[in-house]
Amino acid sequence: MHSIEIEALGARPDTLSMLTDLLVETVAAGGSVSFMHPLAPEAATAFWERSLAAAAKGERAVLGAWDGKALIGTVTLLLDCPPNQPHRAEIAKLMTSVEHRGRGIGTRLMRAAERVAVEKGRTLLVLDTATEEGAAGLYEKLGFTLAGEIPDYALKPHGGLTGTLIYWKRIGTRVGV
DSSP: OOOEEEEEOOOOHHHHHHHHHHHHHHHHTTOOSSOOSSOOHHHHHHHHHHHHHHHHTTSEEEEEEEETTEEEEEEEEEOOOOTTOTTEEEEEEEEEOGGGTTSSHHHHHHHHHHHHHHHTTOOEEEEEEETTTSSHHHHHHTTOEEEEEEEEEEEOTTSSEEEEEEEEEEOSOOOOO
16 A cells, blocks of 8 residues: 545546545445445436535535545535534545555544644534444544434435434634634
8 A cells, every 4th residue: 555645636537437436336335325226327426526516616625535546535524504604514425445444544534624624714523424334433533422313314225224323523723603
């Protein structure tokens, strides 16, 4: 493994193709990231096109983890919050390629997303993860606090309901908002 680089992603064709492959692989492996298996590559590409267009407008940041020329992970920081929530951002779509899991890629992506959030003046991060087979352990190790669980929140990619766990974390310096 080369040294891992984390950077903001743009809508380059090769990046879009790798994001599409990562999303399809994640869903096929049971990752609860809002899609059902089997996920058509065209649907995954359309999702990433919309996501990267929103990033270009500053509504979100899409970060990628690179091992050489291979995209091995991604996380999205949602920044387009309502007017009464300018201090908040949401973590979404944390994914690491199956062959790179357990190597700290998710942790590095989350720390990078937190840095971007602080740079954007955010002081509160929120996220949710599936109750079954989600990343709760990772989020708790990174200092997120469990707010609660909503049962039967979504379908798992291969069917059946799962609950969702809602987490939050204070970041940066609190300034009077």
